Amino acid sequence: MIRYGIVGCGHIAKKHVAAIQAVEGAELFAVCDTNEERLAEFAVDGVRGFTDIADLLKTEVDVICICTPSGLHPQLTIQAAEAKKHVVVEKPMALTLEAADRMIEACERNHVKMAVVHPNRFRPAIRELRNMLESGRFGKIGHANATVRWNRNQAYYDQAPWRGTKEMDGGVLMNQAIHNMDLLLWMMGDVEEVSSYHATRIRKIEAEDTSVSVIRFKSGALGVLEAAVTIYPKNLEESLSIFGETGTAVIGGPTANWIKTWNFEDISEPEKEETIKKVETDPFGIPGHQWIIQDMTEAVKENRQPIVSGLEGRQALSLVIACQQSAETGRAVKMEDLARKK
Known part of the structure; x- marks a missing residue:
């Protein structure tokens, strides 16, 4: 099983939960949010809850889904990559190209994969x-x-x-x-x-x-x-x-x-x-987030890049x-x- 952790328990996190639960070979392992009330809504049925991403990254989680406000995506992605975790990051991947490049470089340097959530494809x-x-x-x-x-x-x-x-x-x-x-x-x-x-x-x-x-x-x-x-x-x-x-x-x-x-x-x-x-x-059809999680799960198992990679996400951001x-x-x-x- 590929173990997923979700950082940010807002509205969009619900789509990630549903997607992970629908994909064979994927498991919702943990969730993280600084707001304990929001966290409690997601940390159920054996799913572990954390208020600090640093604690989540110390676990055996494989992939981190970044579902926070957009401006926080870069620092959390880089933190996950430095901990050798793969990343699924919501759109936009960043708000500046400099930040996007730092995210891509961190993933490349640590040999982890990054997928950007562009599910409309x-x-x-x-x-x-x-x-x-x-x-x-x-x-x-x-x-x-x-x-x-x-x-x-x-x-x-x-x-x-x-x-x-x-x-x-x-x-x-x-x-x-x-x-x-x-x-x-x-x-x-x-x-x-x-x-x-x-x-x-x-x-x-x-x-x-x-x-x-x-x-x-x-x-x-x-x-x-x-x-x-x-x-x-x-x-x-x-x-x-x-x-x-x-x-x-x-x-x-x-x-x-x-x-x-x-x-x-x-x-x-x-x-x-x-x-x-x-x-x-x-x-x-099949929900777009489910496609993204399915593809990331397969990409980790097959050791290939996700379909909507960090470089793909950078192109849309560049425009x-x-x-x-x-x-x-x-x-x-x-x-x-x-x-x-x-």
């Missing part, structure tokens, strides 16, 4: 989209669009002091849209340059609540990224659209789980309807940082300037 509709790209059904790609039109009201930000801050939250791109940015990169490949505008229009927070960016990929294709947490009165849309010379596809809905458009030159109408029906039958820098300076940012320095 495993949605059934997204996997169908990826298959169409890999099989060349789009032909030459013209452009792509990623949209997050959600509602996070003021009460959401007020219920935890770290939310909406630059130091611990990072804003709409870092905290909400980074999953969509990961998908955009996974589908479209490396980015060459980005130009962005940010604004804090409605929410009383330090970070931005609205962002619009234009992207040029290394392939020559263009992209548009729109993200906001100001949509009234509830989540409206999360979508990923790709437009090519022989194909058009839109994955959307309040969350990007449904095929909205699926038109390809070499696919018949019955084939199209079959794919749409297959996704509609089970639009959520967020590029957008932020462009918005702050009023200039386009070249991604080569943010490349990892070895």
Whole structure:
């Protein structure tokens, strides 16, 4: 059995618990939180509880799941790596590239694995989209669009002091849209340059609540990224659209789980309807966190890198940082300037 420990017993930790319990060969061994009341909710049925991660790291735990506020991810990941523990870290892996690089280096130096939680890659509709790209059904790609039109009201930000801050939250791109940015990169490949505008229009927070960016990929294709947490009165849309010379596809809905458009030159109408029906039958599929834990469990046993590794997580973070820098300076940012320095 691969023994898991969870650090941070907040809302997202519940998804990790469910995922670990669902994966064969994985065991929830321990949990850790400085808040003893929250800790008590998770330290049940033989699961050990710790208020100090240093004590948890002294045990025979194999993998640490970091589920704390984003700004704490780097120090806890590095601490776990130095104790020779593998790491599953929630998104964003860090709020700066310098911190992300220190995390990657710590894991490499200690020969442990790191997975970053970008679970949307495993949605059934997204996997169908990826298959169409890999099989060349789009032909030459013209452009792509990623949209997050959600509602996070003021009460959401007020219920935890770290939310909406630059130091611990990072804003709409870092905290909400980074999953969509990961998908955009996974589908479209490396980015060459980005130009962005940010604004804090409605929410009383330090970070931005609205962002619009234009992207040029290394392939020559263009992209548009729109993200906001100001949509009234509830989540409206999360979508990923790709437009090519022989194909058009839109994955959307309040969350990007449904095929909205699926038109390809070499696919018949019955084939199209079959794919749409297959996704509609089970639009959520196996939970993304379960995929991540399953993959990490197998990666440890097989001594390979996880599918969404630290380097993969850094790519999405790099795009967020590029957008932020462009918005702050009023200039386009070249991604080569943010490349990892070895």
